[in-house]
Amino acid sequence: MPDFPTTEAGAPPILRLANVSKRFGAHAALAGVDLEIRRGEILGIIGRSGAGKSTLIRCINGLERPDAGRVEVEGRAIEALSDSQLRPVRRRIGMIFQHFNLLANRTAAENVALPLKIAGTSRAERERRVAELLDLVGLAGRGGQYPAQLSGGQKQRVGIARALAADPALLLSDEATSALDPETTEQILALLAEINRRLGLTIVLITHEMDVVRRIAGRVVVLHAGAIAEEGPTGRVFADPQAEATRNLLGVSAAAGLPAAIRDRLQADPSGEAILRLDLGGAAAPMPILSDVAIRHGVAIRILGGAVDEIGGDTVGRLFLGVTPRASADLPAILDQLAAATLRTELLGHVSPAR
């Protein structure tokens, strides 16, 4: 893993969302999102299609007004600002997009110059700045080319240069590598990491691709059904995902390895047999624990299946158990005893006795 940039201690967050909610009709696209984006960090925001990523971006950049909650850009609340007051605040946020959004009838240099022109920068200063930006993104000498003459990776480099033209405090990447092949993706991510390092620019990567986050983000936020399911340093979240949504994104479902006949009957209703997953370190021998639990709590235990999984480079054994306590009130004590003897013990659900 690369060295991740550290965040300046005590610096105010670039952006803060407090309890932000947004509904479309009866559907809650965002439900009480709290998020701080720290100065100088690369933050990954990851979620499935429909998780609320686009709505979150639109709330961050002021295109959408939340129904409730607060959005602060560099300490300034934006929800009460008029459109004209919002414009300079929005210029603090540069954006890059999946399909680049370049103007086809303008050259690379003209595309990069556009935000400067809108801001009223003089021609001489524009030319100087455009040359500097094209150089920064590795496109020196290509300013005269039109988007159609450039590869996907080169177009995204133009997109990055354009986003940086107005000297933003935050660069927001909306699936910016999703249309690129793996090698080009790697190059664009390396460029973003370099810009973060050289300019200290705060970067937020919004993506459905775990690999993008894994490659350069120091911290990751997992968005699921409009809420934050999990948040933490990228290494920790990848090595030890806590939320089911994270495990699903990583392709490790909590119930993977459980026989389908049981998985399909799982329910939340706590009657019947409790279905547990035990994660065991390589050397753990579970049998004494199981007989101890069975004797102490007088429960029937069935072993339903097992699997071996790779998490963060370590091998973790999994055991699926069916536990039928004498009374459902006994279950928390059983779970506690198992949790103390395993890497992790999780209650997946319950199945009622087969009829």
Ligand SMILES: Nc1ncnc2c1ncn2[C@@H]1O[C@H](COP(=O)(O)OP(=O)(O)OP(=O)(O)O)[C@@H](O)[C@H]1O
């Ligand atoms: N303008 C709208 N009107 C009605 N529903 C909307 C609107 N915008 C978003 N939604 C709904 O809100 C939920 C979140 O949508 P959003 O586009 O933010 O998700 P997403 O994570 O960006 O997904 P994707 O990656 O597919 O764009 C979805 O169920 C979507 O159908």
